[in-house]
Amino acid sequence: MKQNVIGVLAVQGAFIEHVHALANAGAKPFEIRQLRDLDRPMDGLVLPGGESTVQGKLLRDLGLFNPLQEMIRNGLPVFATCAGLILLAREIADDPTVWFGTLPVTVRRNAYGRQLGSFSVTDDWNGLPQVPMTFIRAPSIESVSPDVEVLSSFRGKATSVRYRNILGFTWHPELSSDLRPYQTFLKEG
Ligand code: GLN
Numbered sequence: 001m002k003q004n005v006i007g008v009l010a011v012q013g014a015f016i017e018h019v020h021a022l023a024n025a026g027a028k029p030f031e032i033r034q035l036r037d038l039d040r041p042m043d044g045l046v047l048p049g050g051e052s053t054v055q056g057k058l059l060r061d062l063g064l065f066n067p068l069q070e071m072i073r074n075g076l077p078v079f080a081t082c083a084g085l086i087l088l089a090r091e092i093a094d095d096p097t098v099w100f101g102t103l104p105v106t107v108r109r110n111a112y113g114r115q116l117g118s119f120s121v122t123d124d125w126n127g128l129p130q131v132p133m134t135f136i137r138a139p140s141i142e143s144v145s146p147d148v149e150v151l152s153s154f155r156g157k158a159t160s161v162r163y164r165n166i167l168g169f170t171w172h173p174e175l176s177s178d179l180r181p182y183q184t185f186l187k188e189g
Contacts, residue, residue: 001027001186001189002043003041003043004026004186006027006030006045006046007038007044008029008030008031008048009045010033011055012050012054012058013048021174021179022046025182027182032045043189044077044078045068045071045072045079047078047080047081047083047085047087047088049082049172051083052084055083056097056099069100072100075165077167077185077189079181079185080168081169081172082138082169085139085170086099086107089101091105092106092107092109093109093142095109102166104144104145104147104148105144105145106142108139110139111140119134120135121135121154124152125180126181131176133152133176134172134176135154135171142157151167159171167184167188
């Protein structure tokens with residue numbers, strides 16, 4: 001990425017952890033809270049975890065939805081976690097809602113139920129060994145279109161994917177001190 005200036009959507013949810021992780025990875029993060037924040041040139045966008053329904057509604061209310069969708073469609077590199085992944089998905093299982101709809105996967109919200117509401121594993125990601133993965137009321141990725149690359153899985157389902165300009169995770173790289181997912185994003189973008 002040219003300048004490593006990364007806009008982090010900061011209307012709701014776990015955005016500050018991404019800001020810190022990006023700074024630790026050598027990027028220049030800034031928070032996107034309102035429309036005029038989009039005037040700032042950016043090399044990439046982070047969509048954080050939180051509540052996808054609340055985030056989607058706020059994006060619409062703040063007038064951020066259409067410009068961000070346009071930027072994503074035009075190839076802006078995106079790093080999306082959990083609720084952010086739900087916002088990108090082309091389909092949400094058993095739910096007619098579609099937000100940005102730019103990532104050809106079907107996700108299911110809160111897929112791991114109460115017992116597995118929150119859990120961690122360490123596994124390969126994108127060919128890199130021993131990456132810590134924390135899941136918090138995570139969605140599952142139920143299916144992906146053939147041109148989507150699966151970067152990690154758990155119990156037979158994808159937990160992170162790459163598609164064109166998008167890296168999407170059902171888990172939370174920002175909750176670990178392992179910066180390899182961010183370094184990969186900054187390098188690829
Ligand atoms: N369950 C949340 C949703 O459906 C996502 C959880 C998260 O982002 N940690 O939006």
